[in-house]
Amino acid sequence: MEAAGYSYQFRIALLGDAGVGKTSLLRCYVAGARGAAEPDPEPTVGVEFYSRALQLPAGLRVKLQLWDTAGQECFRCITRSFYRNMVGILLVFDVTNRESFEHIQAWHQEVVSTQGPDKVVFLLVGHKCDLSTRCVSSQEAEELAASLGMGFMETSAKSNCNVDLAFDTVTSAIEQAL
Ligand code: GDP
Numbered sequence: 809m810e811a812a813g814y815s816y817q818f819r820i821a822l823l824g825d826a827g828v829g830k831t832s833l834l835r836c837y838v839a840g841a842r843g844a845a846e847p848d849p850e851p852t853v854g855v856e857f858y859s860r861a862l863q864l865p866a867g868l869r870v871k872l873q874l875w876d877t878a879g880q881e882c883f884r885c886i887t888r889s890f891y892r893n894m895v896g897i898l899l900v901f902d903v904t905n906r907e908s909f910e911h912i913q914a915w916h917q918e919v920v921s922t923q924g925p926d927k928v929v930f931l932l933v934g935h936k937c938d939l940s941t942r943c944v945s946s947q948e949a950e951e952l953a954a955s956l957g958m959g960f961m962e963t964s965a966k967s968n969c970n971v972d973l974a975f976d977t978v979t980s981a982i983e984q985a986l
């Protein structure tokens with residue numbers, strides 16, 4: 809978990825189907841941009857990461873290593889050692905894409921099957937909440953999150969809604985588990 813100049817390094821990944829907005833969410837957070845997400849990011853190929861420095865309330869400097877994934881629907885494209893290295897995972901679906909919500913349990917299972925469920929902090933994220941064409945209600949997402957023992961939050965990179973809060977929620981949960 810250590811990195812030069814930092815007290816800790818937290819490795820966090822975003823998982824979910826292609827097109828749900830993982831790359832946009834990540835870029836919005838890393839840029840700290842108020843307002844616009846990049847209109848049309850290139851589809852992510854393979855896995856890449858972004859870094860962001862963070863100061864915890866206790867004064868500790870933390871380096872967040874944020875891993876983007878190609879949202880290939882073939883879960884097995886991502887190696888098990890990738891999951892094992894993560895301390896936090898955002899499970900992202902698109903509130904206007906029912907199928908992406910229905911795949912959440914499979915993504916969760918993929919991670920859990922590689923490590924004990926209490927080793928990694930999860931957050932369920934319903935993305936694109938700026939859109940009015942939703943087909944997943946907040947309530948059913950809350951229920952799924954509760955049944956999987958994790959929190960739930962709705963985000964938008966377009967209207968920059970809850971982007972910082974989603975990552976802050978995960979990092980404080982990781983910090984608490986240190
Ligand atoms: P990824 O495949 O999960 O990485 O998804 P992308 O970040 O590439 O986004 C897929 C599409 O959704 C792109 O056309 C984005 O512009 C769009 N998108 C991403 N975030 C949002 C959002 O918060 N609101 C809306 N309306 N569209 C978004």
Ligand code: MG
Pocket residue numbers: 830831832850851852876877878879
């Ligand atoms: Mg992407």
